[in-house]
Amino acid sequence: MEFEPILYHPIGLIRTPFKGQARVPFQPWMGKDIEGVIELDPKFKDGLKDLEGFSHIYVIFHMHLIKDYSLMVTPAWDSKEHGLFTTRSPRRPNPIGLSLVRIKRVIFDEAKIEILDVDMIDKSPLLDIKPYLPFFNPFEDVRVGWFEHCKDKILKKMFEK
Protein backbone atom coordinates (compact mmCIF):
# COMPACT_ATOMS: atom_id res chain seq x y z
CA MET A 1 0.00 0.00 0.00
CA GLU A 2 1.32 3.45 -0.93
CA PHE A 3 0.09 6.60 0.76
CA GLU A 4 0.86 10.28 0.71
CA PRO A 5 2.51 11.32 3.96
CA ILE A 6 0.46 13.60 6.21
CA LEU A 7 1.86 16.80 7.65
CA TYR A 8 0.59 18.26 10.92
CA HIS A 9 1.60 21.44 12.69
CA PRO A 10 1.56 21.34 16.49
CA ILE A 11 -0.93 23.75 18.05
CA GLY A 12 0.85 23.97 21.39
CA LEU A 13 3.05 22.26 23.93
CA ILE A 14 2.29 20.06 26.94
CA ARG A 15 4.33 20.74 30.07
CA THR A 16 4.60 17.89 32.58
CA PRO A 17 6.97 16.71 35.33
CA PHE A 18 8.19 13.80 33.15
CA LYS A 19 11.48 14.95 31.67
CA GLY A 20 12.70 11.87 29.84
CA GLN A 21 11.57 8.66 28.27
CA ALA A 22 12.54 6.55 31.28
CA ARG A 23 10.19 8.32 33.66
CA VAL A 24 7.03 8.08 31.62
CA PRO A 25 4.25 6.29 33.41
CA PHE A 26 3.15 3.59 31.02
CA GLN A 27 0.90 2.31 33.79
CA PRO A 28 -2.28 4.36 33.89
CA TRP A 29 -2.36 4.59 37.69
CA MET A 30 0.99 6.40 37.70
CA GLY A 31 -0.40 9.51 36.01
CA LYS A 32 -3.15 9.87 38.58
CA ASP A 33 -3.27 13.39 40.11
CA ILE A 34 -0.03 14.40 38.34
CA GLU A 35 -0.33 18.01 37.16
CA GLY A 36 0.59 19.46 33.80
CA VAL A 37 -0.15 22.50 31.66
CA ILE A 38 -1.29 22.73 28.07
CA GLU A 39 0.26 25.83 26.49
CA LEU A 40 -1.84 26.44 23.42
CA ASP A 41 -0.47 28.62 20.66
CA PRO A 42 -2.24 31.93 21.45
CA LYS A 43 -3.58 32.17 17.91
CA PHE A 44 -5.93 29.26 18.73
CA LYS A 45 -7.13 30.78 22.03
CA ASP A 46 -10.72 31.35 20.87
CA GLY A 47 -11.12 27.59 20.42
CA LEU A 48 -11.04 27.26 24.24
CA LYS A 49 -14.24 29.23 24.71
CA ASP A 50 -16.73 27.41 27.04
CA LEU A 51 -14.16 24.74 27.91
CA GLU A 52 -14.40 25.63 31.62
CA GLY A 53 -17.76 23.81 31.70
CA PHE A 54 -16.06 20.49 30.93
CA SER A 55 -14.37 18.27 33.50
CA HIS A 56 -12.31 16.11 31.11
CA ILE A 57 -10.74 16.31 27.65
CA TYR A 58 -9.02 13.97 25.26
CA VAL A 59 -5.55 15.25 24.48
CA ILE A 60 -4.03 14.10 21.18
CA PHE A 61 -0.29 14.65 21.01
CA HIS A 62 2.90 13.61 19.28
CA MET A 63 5.16 11.26 21.27
CA HIS A 64 8.27 13.06 20.09
CA LEU A 65 10.89 10.78 21.67
CA ILE A 66 9.62 7.62 19.99
CA LYS A 67 11.80 6.62 17.07
CA ASP A 68 10.66 3.09 16.25
CA TYR A 69 7.83 0.62 16.68
CA SER A 70 7.24 -2.98 17.54
CA LEU A 71 4.26 -4.99 16.28
CA MET A 72 4.39 -7.42 19.21
CA VAL A 73 4.42 -6.07 22.76
CA THR A 74 4.77 -7.57 26.22
CA PRO A 75 2.88 -5.08 28.41
CA ALA A 76 4.03 -4.09 31.90
CA TRP A 77 1.16 -5.93 33.61
CA ASP A 78 1.16 -9.12 31.58
CA SER A 79 3.78 -11.73 30.81
CA LYS A 80 2.61 -12.59 27.29
CA GLU A 81 3.17 -10.86 23.98
CA HIS A 82 0.19 -9.21 22.32
CA GLY A 83 -0.44 -7.41 19.04
CA LEU A 84 0.54 -3.73 19.22
CA PHE A 85 -2.95 -2.45 18.41
CA THR A 86 -4.39 -4.18 21.49
CA THR A 87 -1.90 -2.28 23.71
CA ARG A 88 -1.14 1.27 24.76
CA SER A 89 2.57 0.93 23.96
CA PRO A 90 4.00 4.25 22.70
CA ARG A 91 6.21 2.45 20.15
CA ARG A 92 3.73 2.65 17.24
CA PRO A 93 4.18 3.32 13.50
CA ASN A 94 2.66 6.78 14.06
CA PRO A 95 3.50 7.73 17.66
CA ILE A 96 0.23 9.54 18.36
CA GLY A 97 -0.67 9.75 22.04
CA LEU A 98 -4.26 9.81 23.26
CA SER A 99 -4.76 10.71 26.93
CA LEU A 100 -7.89 11.45 28.86
CA VAL A 101 -7.07 14.16 31.41
CA ARG A 102 -8.99 16.14 33.99
CA ILE A 103 -9.26 19.92 33.65
CA LYS A 104 -8.12 21.79 36.74
CA ARG A 105 -8.42 25.32 35.35
CA VAL A 106 -8.78 27.02 31.98
CA ILE A 107 -6.78 30.26 31.78
CA PHE A 108 -8.38 31.66 28.67
CA ASP A 109 -6.39 34.91 28.46
CA GLU A 110 -3.10 33.03 28.50
CA ALA A 111 -4.34 30.22 26.23
CA LYS A 112 -3.45 27.70 28.93
CA ILE A 113 -5.19 24.72 30.49
CA GLU A 114 -4.03 23.32 33.81
CA ILE A 115 -4.65 19.58 33.72
CA LEU A 116 -4.46 16.55 36.02
CA ASP A 117 -3.64 12.86 35.42
CA VAL A 118 -0.97 13.60 32.82
CA ASP A 119 1.11 10.75 31.44
CA MET A 120 3.00 12.47 28.63
CA ILE A 121 6.62 13.53 28.48
CA ASP A 122 7.42 17.20 29.04
CA LYS A 123 7.24 19.33 25.87
CA SER A 124 5.16 16.84 23.91
CA PRO A 125 3.77 18.68 20.88
CA LEU A 126 -0.02 19.09 21.07
CA LEU A 127 -2.01 18.09 17.99
CA ASP A 128 -5.65 18.36 19.05
CA ILE A 129 -8.06 18.61 21.99
CA LYS A 130 -11.48 16.95 21.90
CA PRO A 131 -14.36 16.96 24.38
CA TYR A 132 -14.90 13.83 26.49
CA LEU A 133 -18.56 12.83 26.19
CA PRO A 134 -18.94 9.52 28.03
CA PHE A 135 -22.69 9.28 27.46
CA PHE A 136 -21.95 8.50 23.79
CA ASN A 137 -19.67 5.64 24.78
CA PRO A 138 -20.62 2.12 25.75
CA PHE A 139 -19.65 1.09 29.23
CA GLU A 140 -21.33 -2.26 29.65
CA ASP A 141 -21.13 -5.12 27.14
CA VAL A 142 -17.54 -4.19 26.39
CA ARG A 143 -14.96 -6.96 25.90
CA VAL A 144 -11.34 -6.02 26.53
CA GLY A 145 -9.48 -9.14 25.43
CA TRP A 146 -6.31 -9.96 27.34
CA PHE A 147 -6.83 -6.89 29.59
CA GLU A 148 -9.70 -8.78 31.21
CA HIS A 149 -7.45 -10.75 33.54
CA CYS A 150 -5.26 -7.70 34.38
CA LYS A 151 -8.19 -5.31 34.92
CA ASP A 152 -8.60 -5.87 38.64
CA LYS A 153 -4.85 -5.57 39.24
CA ILE A 154 -4.78 -2.25 37.35
CA LEU A 155 -7.88 -0.83 39.04
CA LYS A 156 -6.56 -1.83 42.45
CA LYS A 157 -3.33 0.05 41.75
CA MET A 158 -5.29 3.09 40.52
CA PHE A 159 -7.28 3.39 43.70
CA GLU A 160 -4.41 2.56 46.05
CA LYS A 161 -2.87 5.99 45.61
Next chain:
Amino acid sequence: MEFEPILYHPIGLIRTPFKGQARVPFQPWMGKDIEGVIELDPKFKDGLKDLEGFSHIYVIFHMHLIKDYSLMVTPAWDSKEHGLFTTRSPRRPNPIGLSLVRIKRVIFDEAKIEILDVDMIDKSPLLDIKPYLPFFNPFEDVRVGWFEHCKDKILKKMFEK
Protein backbone atom coordinates in the same frame (compact mmCIF):
# COMPACT_ATOMS: atom_id res chain seq x y z
CA MET B 1 5.09 29.70 18.96
CA GLU B 2 7.18 27.93 16.35
CA PHE B 3 7.17 24.15 15.94
CA GLU B 4 8.69 21.59 13.65
CA PRO B 5 6.00 20.04 11.45
CA ILE B 6 5.22 16.38 12.13
CA LEU B 7 5.09 13.80 9.38
CA TYR B 8 2.94 10.68 9.63
CA HIS B 9 2.57 7.81 7.21
CA PRO B 10 -0.88 6.21 6.97
CA ILE B 11 -0.96 2.57 8.05
CA GLY B 12 -4.09 1.71 6.12
CA LEU B 13 -7.36 2.89 4.66
CA ILE B 14 -10.89 3.00 6.06
CA ARG B 15 -13.66 1.98 3.69
CA THR B 16 -17.16 3.25 4.50
CA PRO B 17 -20.42 3.97 2.66
CA PHE B 18 -19.84 7.75 2.98
CA LYS B 19 -18.47 8.86 -0.36
CA GLY B 20 -18.28 12.62 0.04
CA GLN B 21 -18.10 15.37 2.58
CA ALA B 22 -21.79 16.15 2.39
CA ARG B 23 -22.89 12.73 3.53
CA VAL B 24 -20.75 12.43 6.64
CA PRO B 25 -22.75 11.90 9.79
CA PHE B 26 -21.59 14.66 12.10
CA GLN B 27 -24.31 13.54 14.50
CA PRO B 28 -23.16 10.51 16.44
CA TRP B 29 -26.46 8.66 16.10
CA MET B 30 -26.13 8.65 12.31
CA GLY B 31 -23.14 6.31 12.32
CA LYS B 32 -24.95 3.76 14.44
CA ASP B 33 -24.82 0.23 12.90
CA ILE B 34 -23.21 1.56 9.70
CA GLU B 35 -20.59 -0.93 8.48
CA GLY B 36 -17.08 -0.23 7.31
CA VAL B 37 -13.79 -2.02 6.81
CA ILE B 38 -10.33 -1.13 8.01
CA GLU B 39 -7.80 -2.24 5.40
CA LEU B 40 -4.51 -2.29 7.27
CA ASP B 41 -1.28 -2.24 5.31
CA PRO B 42 -0.37 -5.98 5.39
CA LYS B 43 3.07 -5.18 6.77
CA PHE B 44 1.40 -4.22 10.09
CA LYS B 45 -0.76 -7.37 10.24
CA ASP B 46 0.97 -8.84 13.30
CA GLY B 47 -0.16 -5.82 15.34
CA LEU B 48 -3.73 -7.20 15.09
CA LYS B 49 -2.92 -10.32 17.08
CA ASP B 50 -5.45 -10.94 19.92
CA LEU B 51 -7.69 -8.11 18.71
CA GLU B 52 -10.61 -10.53 18.25
CA GLY B 53 -11.02 -10.52 22.05
CA PHE B 54 -11.95 -6.84 22.03
CA SER B 55 -15.42 -5.48 21.28
CA HIS B 56 -14.46 -1.85 20.56
CA ILE B 57 -11.46 0.15 19.33
CA TYR B 58 -10.54 3.79 18.99
CA VAL B 59 -9.72 4.57 15.39
CA ILE B 60 -7.46 7.56 14.77
CA PHE B 61 -7.54 8.78 11.19
CA HIS B 62 -6.84 11.72 8.92
CA MET B 63 -9.89 13.67 7.76
CA HIS B 64 -8.48 14.07 4.28
CA LEU B 65 -11.17 16.29 2.79
CA ILE B 66 -10.86 19.01 5.44
CA LYS B 67 -8.96 22.00 4.14
CA ASP B 68 -9.54 24.69 6.77
CA TYR B 69 -10.63 25.26 10.34
CA SER B 70 -12.85 27.50 12.37
CA LEU B 71 -12.18 28.37 16.04
CA MET B 72 -15.85 29.08 16.73
CA VAL B 73 -18.46 26.49 15.82
CA THR B 74 -22.25 26.34 15.91
CA PRO B 75 -22.91 22.60 16.34
CA ALA B 76 -25.76 20.80 14.61
CA TRP B 77 -27.69 20.27 17.85
CA ASP B 78 -27.26 23.69 19.40
CA SER B 79 -28.01 27.22 18.24
CA LYS B 80 -25.07 28.94 19.94
CA GLU B 81 -21.43 29.26 18.96
CA HIS B 82 -18.85 27.38 21.04
CA GLY B 83 -15.07 27.12 21.08
CA LEU B 84 -13.81 24.54 18.57
CA PHE B 85 -12.10 22.39 21.21
CA THR B 86 -15.42 21.82 23.01
CA THR B 87 -16.91 20.40 19.79
CA ARG B 88 -16.45 17.44 17.47
CA SER B 89 -16.35 19.62 14.36
CA PRO B 90 -13.99 18.15 11.73
CA ARG B 91 -12.75 21.62 10.74
CA ARG B 92 -9.74 21.67 13.09
CA PRO B 93 -6.15 22.95 12.69
CA ASN B 94 -5.00 19.30 12.51
CA PRO B 95 -7.93 17.35 11.07
CA ILE B 96 -7.39 14.22 13.16
CA GLY B 97 -10.49 12.08 13.58
CA LEU B 98 -11.11 9.97 16.68
CA SER B 99 -13.94 7.45 16.46
CA LEU B 100 -14.97 4.70 18.79
CA VAL B 101 -16.22 1.79 16.67
CA ARG B 102 -17.45 -1.74 17.33
CA ILE B 103 -15.51 -4.69 15.95
CA LYS B 104 -17.64 -7.03 13.87
CA ARG B 105 -14.85 -9.35 12.71
CA VAL B 106 -11.07 -9.41 12.56
CA ILE B 107 -9.78 -11.05 9.37
CA PHE B 108 -6.19 -11.50 10.44
CA ASP B 109 -4.88 -13.15 7.27
CA GLU B 110 -6.13 -10.26 5.12
CA ALA B 111 -5.12 -7.57 7.65
CA LYS B 112 -8.73 -6.36 7.72
CA ILE B 113 -11.16 -5.42 10.47
CA GLU B 114 -14.87 -5.25 9.76
CA ILE B 115 -16.30 -2.51 11.95
CA LEU B 116 -19.67 -1.02 12.92
CA ASP B 117 -20.79 2.52 13.84
CA VAL B 118 -18.47 4.19 11.33
CA ASP B 119 -18.74 7.93 10.80
CA MET B 120 -15.73 8.59 8.61
CA ILE B 121 -15.58 9.34 4.90
CA ASP B 122 -14.63 6.53 2.56
CA LYS B 123 -10.86 6.15 2.02
CA SER B 124 -9.89 8.09 5.14
CA PRO B 125 -6.20 7.36 5.82
CA LEU B 126 -5.75 5.35 9.02
CA LEU B 127 -3.14 6.63 11.49
CA ASP B 128 -3.53 4.41 14.54
CA ILE B 129 -5.75 1.92 16.36
CA LYS B 130 -5.96 1.84 20.16
CA PRO B 131 -7.80 -0.47 22.54
CA TYR B 132 -10.95 0.85 24.23
CA LEU B 133 -10.64 0.23 27.97
CA PRO B 134 -13.64 1.91 29.61
CA PHE B 135 -12.74 0.76 33.11
CA PHE B 136 -9.87 3.31 33.07
CA ASN B 137 -12.27 6.12 32.19
CA PRO B 138 -14.52 8.09 34.52
CA PHE B 139 -18.19 7.80 33.82
CA GLU B 140 -19.76 9.56 36.75
CA ASP B 141 -18.76 13.03 38.00
CA VAL B 142 -18.16 14.12 34.43
CA ARG B 143 -19.23 17.60 33.36
CA VAL B 144 -19.85 18.12 29.66
CA GLY B 145 -20.41 21.89 29.45
CA TRP B 146 -22.86 23.04 26.79
CA PHE B 147 -23.51 19.41 25.76
CA GLU B 148 -25.40 19.00 29.04
CA HIS B 149 -28.61 20.52 27.68
CA CYS B 150 -28.36 18.67 24.34
CA LYS B 151 -27.47 15.29 25.86
CA ASP B 152 -30.99 13.95 26.17
CA LYS B 153 -31.86 15.04 22.65
CA ILE B 154 -28.78 13.26 21.29
CA LEU B 155 -29.31 10.08 23.30
CA LYS B 156 -32.97 9.96 22.29
CA LYS B 157 -31.92 10.12 18.64
CA MET B 158 -29.31 7.40 19.17
CA PHE B 159 -31.82 4.96 20.58
CA GLU B 160 -34.61 5.82 18.18
CA LYS B 161 -32.92 3.96 15.33
